Each structure stands twice: as C-alpha cells, then as structure tokens.
Amino acid sequence: MTTTDVFLASKRAALSYDTDPGTGELRAWLAPGGTGNVVAEQAGVLNVSWIASADSDDDRRAAAANPEGVTMRLHSGRDIRVRLIRHDERVFRSVQNHVTADLLWAANNYGWDRWTQPSFDAATRAGWSDFDRFTHDFADELLKSSATSADPLFLVHDYQLVRVPALLREQRPHAPILLFVHIPWPSADYWRVLPREARAGIVRDMLPATTIGFFADRWCRNFLDCVADLLPDARVDREAMTVERQGHRTQLRTMPLGYSPLTLDGRQPELPEGVEEWASGHRLVVHSGRTDPIKNAERAVRAFVLAARSGDLADVRMLVRMNPNRLYVPANADYVRRVEAAVSEANAALGPDTVRIHTDNDVNHTIACFRRADLLMFNSTVDGQNLSTFEAPLVNEHDADVILSEMCGAAEVLGPYCRTVNPFDLAEQAEAIGAALAQDDGERARSAARRREAARPWTLESWVRAQLDGLAADHGARHDHH
C-alpha cells in the first residue's frame, strides 16, 4: 500500500481565501487551532491531496481557478495540496448552519436540554435531504479522484462526512475505508433524540467503513450501543469492538492524538497585551477553550471562587482564555454571557481584576498562556479529545498541575497524570484547585515530568501511523473473514 493511493477528505479546509485589497488577487490563509486542522497536518505527513469544502465566495473562486488544487505551506513548514469542492451554495449553507451545527454537533455533544429543544419539523427533513446532496458531493469527488487507482485507500475525516463510507463502498466494494470521528459519540438514549431517518441512517451509512476511529474508548462503546439499539440486523461484539452486518465487518478503534510537534515548535508565543504585568507576582490559573458551552468556563470560574473562599489564594489570579467560535450560534453567545457574568461575580467576591477574560484567535497568545500558567484547567462537560490538554503541559514552564474533566477523551490517556474532575461538581473542582496550588515545588515538578512523559508519545505522526496500520490490519482481517 503506497501513500500515492491515499485519498483524504474532510469538510473543513482549515484554509480560506480572501482578496488582497492591493492586488485584487486571491490569497490563502490558515484558520487557527482546532481538531479539524490536524487533518491538514495529516495531509502533509502523508504527502497526499486533501479534499475539502469551499466555504466563502473567494474559496469558490479559488476552487474554480485551480481545479487541480492549490499548494499551501502549513505552520509546521509542511506543504499540502488541497482541492476544494464547490457545493451548491444553498446546500452548503444548509449543511453548515443547520445540519452540522444544529443537528449533529448538538446530538454528539449533548447540546439539547430535551425540554425546550430540540423539536424537529419540516425544516429538519429538508436539511436532511441537503445533507444527502452534500454527502454525494464528497463521495463523487473521492471516487472521481481515485478513478484511475487500482487500490485506493480512503481516509474520511470527522462527523460532517459520516455518511460518505456507504457511497464509497457501493462503488469500491473492496477498498480500505477509514472514517474518523473527531467529536464525542453520545449514549444510545441521546442519539435516539434525532429523527428516525437521521439516527438510523447515519449509523447505517458509517458501518460500510472498514475501520471507524474515535479518540476514546468511551465514544467507541457509545457508538456500538447505538448500533445495537437501532439496527436489529447488526451483530455487535462489545469485547472485540466489531459490528457485523450484511456480510460486512466494521472494526471500531480508539486512536488518540495529542499534538503536532512541528506545529507546536513553529510558533512564536507571546502573552496577550497586559497579561504579563497583570499576572506578575501572582500565581496564575489558566482556563482555555473555544466559545462553546462544552468548554465549561463558567463552572471553572465558580469553582475558583469556592476554592479562594476556603483557602488562602490571595496571590492567585485566573485567566479565562477564549477563542471566538461560531458566535452566531445562540448557545455559544449565551455561554459567553454566562462566563462574563461569572467573572463579574468572581471579581465582586474576590477583589477587582482577580479573574480576567481574554478573547482572540491568536494561537501564539494561547501557547504563551499555556507556558505561563501555574495551574491549567480543562473541565469540559464533554469533549472528543481536547488537544490542549496535551499541548499545554508540554509547553508549560511552571510545572503547572492540570485539572482535567473525566469527560474529555484525553482523560483516557492523561487521566492518571492529572487531577480528574466531574465537570458538574463545583465542590470537587474547588478542592482540586486548592490541592493543586498547595503542592510544594518538588512534588509539582515530579508530577509535571511524569505528565510530559505520558503526553509526549501521542504525536500527529503516531496518530497517522495508527490510522494506516489499523486500517491495513482490519482490511486484511476482512479478507480472511470472507
């Protein structure tokens, strides 16, 4: 199996185009952070073309002008080749703003309260048929690109493309197909909230993959439970993590990813303006994450207040670092307001400017905050993996302890080396903050060394290797099986 036969696809291009105001020419730029971007790095490692969706008008113009794709240099210094799909614009918007944001993201991340949301109606069904067309666009592009290959290998990435494997399998009955889902998979009762057609259709369309990857065993188990719940003709083996259905066997695999060493190294970290002075002479607790309620900064701040009330933390300040993300989604905008309210209350209780929010999308700022922290806090309500939990301890220079939610995928690797917490339990988080800050320097240093040791092996390169090796093994086993 040579890498020239690898076809890689994901919805998010992580790159975008705009028009240079000087020259009027299109220029490409890279969006910061996020699990989606690791797919770009993966394309660089594999040295293959990457197929993704054109998003903006400029993207579509660039795609039209470069039907064979464009080459870009990543932060890591690797070059990648990207081919952008020009979807029907209305279909793309519907999938982007409704199907993936309202429907799938919420379903996979426990985003509905069930009382007031969701309520599915005719618009949901229309969205579902748009999702059909979007899925076909990707499958068609992958099949067209691989038409002349005798032995293509497909790497299909993330939840937006979950239905692609079924269409690939129809045309390529013997090809190795990997589907990797970067976000959590929910329990069977929750997945069932989705309309019948969607909940069973998605699971059915995923199973034709040879291998389905998640970042954590918990998501694999939940997926298997959903299959057992919804597809009576599927045989689920929880021990072996396989599904057999209609003569096809699908292997589930947990494949953790921690960080991309080149990406981390290729940065010029710098604290956001004013933070250096404000934090000077203080120990600093850093919470970091997108403006997404799963990141749970409100409870982190409230736990910090409880900790400060029950211990002597007069020299401690807290920075809530937020990366603005999809603020047009009401749940995200509400989240920001709730975090701001919690910070106001914290400062009223603990003294002005004890807790500060800093919001922007500059990765160099984020990394500098990771470096400077005396305690790192990642208390997501749920999180597919959360790469920051690997990156932050690796770049940190203060032997910062790490408070880690048990509902981050990363907890399956890093849990034993962190203070794991229930993300809903303020009392437990407050105790963890207090205990972490009460350690002596030697204890902190030893625990930080063990944590770095535990995080270090989980590189992008090892993750890509795990995908290819896993897929090769499952593809081989599949032949044995028939």
Added chain:
Amino acid sequence: MTTTDVFLASKRAALSYDTDPGTGELRAWLAPGGTGNVVAEQAGVLNVSWIASADSDDDRRAAAANPEGVTMRLHSGRDIRVRLIRHDERVFRSVQNHVTADLLWAANNYGWDRWTQPSFDAATRAGWSDFDRFTHDFADELLKSSATSADPLFLVHDYQLVRVPALLREQRPHAPILLFVHIPWPSADYWRVLPREARAGIVRDMLPATTIGFFADRWCRNFLDCVADLLPDARVDREAMTVERQGHRTQLRTMPLGYSPLTLDGRQPELPEGVEEWASGHRLVVHSGRTDPIKNAERAVRAFVLAARSGDLADVRMLVRMNPNRLYVPANADYVRRVEAAVSEANAALGPDTVRIHTDNDVNHTIACFRRADLLMFNSTVDGQNLSTFEAPLVNEHDADVILSEMCGAAEVLGPYCRTVNPFDLAEQAEAIGAALAQDDGERARSAARRREAARPWTLESWVRAQLDGLAADHGARHDHH
C-alpha cells in the same frame, strides 16, 4: 415462602392525614394516581404491612398515635395496613425537596441541560448525608419489623429507597431482597453527571439486592452499563442481565405493570365541567399527564397544529388534561407556562377554543377523558412506564388510536399495537395524528381490539406475582451459585 414474611417499603405513603375541622380528629385520605400508589395496591394483594414515610405534621401525629400502623380502605376496596416512619423533619424535607426532587429525579429522567444545570456544591454534599440518614431510617424500620422472622422477604420500592438493600444485606446476608425502580434509568454518560460519591454509591448500594426490577429492558440495560462504567470490580453479563460483585450475584429483571383492574373498575368517571358540551360533535384528541416536563404536552400541541394545517381536521378538538404535581419545582412551573403558550398559539392558528387545557387531580375526570377520546396521545420525552397508556385504551369507548412515545417503558409491551413516535419529532407526531384520524371505523375497531388484548394481561396481580416468582427464582439460583 409465606406472605406473612413479606416486608414492603416505599417512601410515598399515597395516603395522608389531615385534621377534621369538626371533630379535631385526624382523618386519612388517599392521594390520587401515580405509580407510587400501586405499591399500596400491592400491599393489599399481599395482605402485608406497608412501611412508608410520614410526610405532613398530621402524618407524624398519626404515626405517633398508632405505632403499630393504621388500616385503610383503598379505592379497589382492599384494606391495607400502613406504618409510617417519623424521620427527623429537617432530614425528611431535605431528602424530599432536594435529594429526590433535584438530584435523583433529574438524574433518572434526563432533567438537566448540562449547560446551566446542574452545579453541585456543599449543599449537595449535605443533602447526600441527609440521604444516608433517611436510608438508615428505612433499613432500621424494616429490620426491626422483621426481627422475629426467620425468613423475611423484603420488597423495597422505588428510587428514593435505592440505598436500602446494602443496609438490609449487612444484617440479613441470606434474605431475598427485591428492589424495584419505578422510574427510568439513564445512560451511563448521564448518570455520571452526579457527584462521584452519589453515582457510584447508589449503584453499589443497590447491588446487594437479590433482584433489581425495572419496567423496561431499556432501563435494565442502562443500569448494567452504569455498573460497568463505575464499578471496576463488578462483572456485568449483559445477556444474562446479571452483575457479580464481591461474591454476590444480582439479577436484573424487566417486570411490566399495566393497571390495577379493581382500581379501574371502582371509579365513577365523569367529564370535567363543560367538556361534554365543548367536545360535542367533534372528534377529540386527549393528551394526559402530570405537570412534569417529561409529559411533553407542549410538543403534542405543536404537532397537533402541524397536523391540522396539513389535513382537514376542522371537526377535531384537543384536550390537554394535566394533573397538578410539584408546581413548586421550577421546571414544572416552566412547563405549565410553555404548555399554556403553545395552546394560545394553537388557538390563534386554528380558531378559538380548539385546544383546551383542563387541570385537576380528580381521577374520575381523567378516566372520563380517556373514555371519551377519539385519539389518545402519550408522547413523554422519557417515562418509566406510564400506566395511563394501558388504562386509557382499556376504558376508552371510541376505539381511540394511541400515539405512544418510544421512550415510555410501556412501549416495550404496547409499541407494536400503537403508533410509536420519537417525542422530539413534531413532523412525525403530526403525521401520526393525521394518519390515526384518517382511519375508517373498521380499521380503528380492529386495532383497538388488538390493543386491548395486548394491554389486558398486565394487571397489578400479575406484576406482584412476577416480583415474588422472580425473587424466589433468583434467591434459589443464588444458593446454587454459592
């Protein structure tokens, strides 16, 4: 095993005392409806004393005056003997208003949105230690009552008493103990939302029962998943529905309950005032349930509007029948407001007084509405069983079709004979309403006959027998096993 050795306990007494204003004497009355009440009927069938919590001041006075218990006549005509436990009043209020209402009810019924709720703190921990004391009260009373019995058999009912089996087992290592949970059991990811001590402690304290009963396989499976998730030293066999831990085997059993024939027969149904005239000449859709968001009347009304818009339902009216329940719980009060708003919108869209709400706790009103309905709708977001789904088709006199949520425990028995729906899918529910009302009379009559046939066997008596037979079998197997 004779019934004289049976000791039956549940928190809710279903009876309450007040002071007769004329004589100043205490008089007992029976609270209406609810799954809790079937425990009273069960005590009548078994002819045993029933141990329950004193709730009001008058209850406590009555308990003090009658240490050996009091005898009461049920609606069924059966007499029961009840002994009321006088808990420390503060402890009881804490368990009643906080631990069971805020914590356990929400955990078992998917009541938290996870963004704004829950947040556990010192008050949660204090509640947990109150729950300890409450649990001890019940175990002590059961052990005291059974002290002179060589072979006592314990029937412990519902979620408020989930921790009692562990304490009974300590003192009675070889006794058959059944724990029956009347409400849903959630998925492992959701149960995990509870604080560590509570989530693992409850599951650990349930397992010393010989048999754990639920109304549906789905709740048994979820419980087994929680055990596997939280107790590494437990061996879970999902096929056999058993758990082995520390030398003890626990058997999970699904034991459906439908209705109590004597209770149904002993009524004098009467439509609430004005309903007869209002519904006259119209076909009537009836939605019925407590004022609890799981009952999902808001979506039922919205689905009715969609159905009316896409079909000719000019002759159809809808009655939302609500039993007031714990309106001091904010989620319940919010629910009522949302239902009222949906009804206002429906009447604005479909014409004045097309949809009407009727609220009271008179069981005779409820049964009369069940009789009168041309279509019955039970679309709970989740529901342990929902006895109304059995009672209503059995008393109905119009061959009413039944729309039934797939998330009611009852759907495992009645699903094949009803129109099962996803409770979150308005479009699906609207189609079900349209299709149900479009049937011809013969079709309706045949389907109603099949449905009554399916519902009829699930009597209180058969449920009590299932408990005793299941417990005897599991107790026997336990001896084989050692």
